[in-house]
Amino acid sequence: MADQTTDGLLERLAEGPVICAEGYLFELERRGFLQAGAFVPEVVVEHPEKVAQLHREFVWAGSDVVEAFTYYAHREKLRLIGKEHMLERLNRDALQIAKDVARESSSLLAGDICNSNVYESGNQASADQVREMFTEQVGWAVDAGVDFIIGETFSYAEEALVALEVVREAGLPAVITLAFHQEPVTREGWSVAEAGKRLAGAGADVVGLNCIRGPRTMLPLLEELVPAVDVPVAALPVPYRTHPAEPSFQSLRDPTQPASHRPFPVALDPFTCTRNEIADFTVAARELGVSYLGVCCGAGPHHIRAMAEALGRTPPASRYTADMSKHAFLGSDSSLRQHNLAFGTKEL
Numbered sequence: 001m002a003d004q005t006t007d008g009l010l011e012r013l014a015e016g017p018v019i020c021a022e023g024y025l026f027e028l029e030r031r032g033f034l035q036a037g038a039f040v041p042e043v044v045v046e047h048p049e050k051v052a053q054l055h056r057e058f059v060w061a062g063s064d065v066v067e068a069f070t071y072y073a074h075r076e077k078l079r080l081i082g083k084e085h086m087l088e089r090l091n092r093d094a095l096q097i098a099k100d101v102a103r104e105s106s107s108l109l110a111g112d113i114c115n116s117n118v119y120e121s122g123n124q125a126s127a128d129q130v131r132e133m134f135t136e137q138v139g140w141a142v143d144a145g146v147d148f149i150i151g152e153t154f155s156y157a158e159e160a161l162v163a164l165e166v167v168r169e170a171g172l173p174a175v176i177t178l179a180f181h182q183e184p185v186t187r188e189g190w191s192v193a194e195a196g197k198r199l200a201g202a203g204a205d206v207v208g209l210n211c212i213r214g215p216r217t218m219l220p221l222l223e224e225l226v227p228a229v230d231v232p233v234a235a236l237p238v239p240y241r242t243h244p245a246e247p248s249f250q251s252l253r254d255p256t257q258p259a260s261h262r263p264f265p266v267a268l269d270p271f272t273c274t275r276n277e278i279a280d281f282t283v284a285a286r287e288l289g290v291s292y293l294g295v296c297c298g299a300g301p302h303h304i305r306a307m308a309e310a311l312g313r314t315p316p317a318s319r320y321t322a323d324m325s326k327h328a329f330l331g332s333d334s335s336l337r338q339h340n341l342a343f344g345t346k347e348l
């Protein structure tokens with residue numbers, strides 16, 4: 001346990017919604033400490049203070065969970081960049097950084113495993129290799145004393161099932177989230193309801209969706225998933241304005257650019273959801289019955305604060321939530337100067 005006095009994930013979910021901020025890859029890339037492309041979180045070793053700082057900012061904004069930044073810190077990714085020797089240190093350091101922040105803030109501490117990019121449906125050797133990759137990462141998370149493990153961004157539900165088995169063997173609660181691309185089925189062709197049922201049936205404590213789809217194109221899938229399962233449902237969209245014709249953030253196209261231009265992953269800025277859109281998503285997802293909420297790649301602390309406030313909370317960052325009443329030109333405070341307010345009405 002991150003803190004012996006706090007409830008675990010399942011107790012907290014029984015009492016109400018839980019927020020888990022994600023999106024560390026994209027945010028640290030924007031800040032200049034992580035390279036897009038391979039997207040390996042070397043920042044954990046090279047600039048650990050930046051990772052700790054982002055954990056703290058997300059907690060300050062309302063996240064109930066500190067998720068160790070081990071996304072893509074698996075053997076396949078480290079092999080890709082020729083640094084397999086760094087694998088264990090990277091994982092253990094990421095877990096320790098997250099643990100320190102969780103302890104100082106009474107947040108839950110989560111370990112993280114994710115899509116391997118090795119798994120191939122119908123290929124037993126790939127399943128065995130993936131199981132080994134998950135087993136070593138989950139082992140390090142167990143050593144760190146995590147409260148639960150997140151297995152995320154699986155587009156093969158079968159790979160998610162392997163992850164779930166490994167987490168269950170370790171005796172920890174499992175939050176398993178799938179990533180749906182343009183088609184509303186997993187890569188092996190299962191519907192969201194089918195995949196959710198299989199995962200819940202195999203013992204997942206929370207099942208849901210993360211990444212790839214923005215709020216607008218994730219909600220219809222949640223509508224199918226929630227009634228299909230009898231466990232808490234998770235929803236962590238990317239904060240981008242995906243829509244039915246371009247349902248994933250990889251499929252978004254910028255009308256100001258040539259047709260060959262793909263905004264994903266480093267030119268998605270014009271599609272970013274406002275904090276208000278994330279608040280609206282939070283309300284809509286809650287109405288559907290979703291109880292584990294977050295934002296994935298592209299999330300900033302302002303999105304997490306909006307999510308927390310949409311749930312009726314006032315995290316520490318709410319101290320700085322916008323108050324336009326004292327704005328010189330657009331405000332309503334009686335001490336404001338009339339000539340500026342008149343100018344604001346006419347010219348702004």
Ligand SMILES: [Zn+2]
Nearest residue numbers: 211212296297
């Ligand atoms: Zn993501």
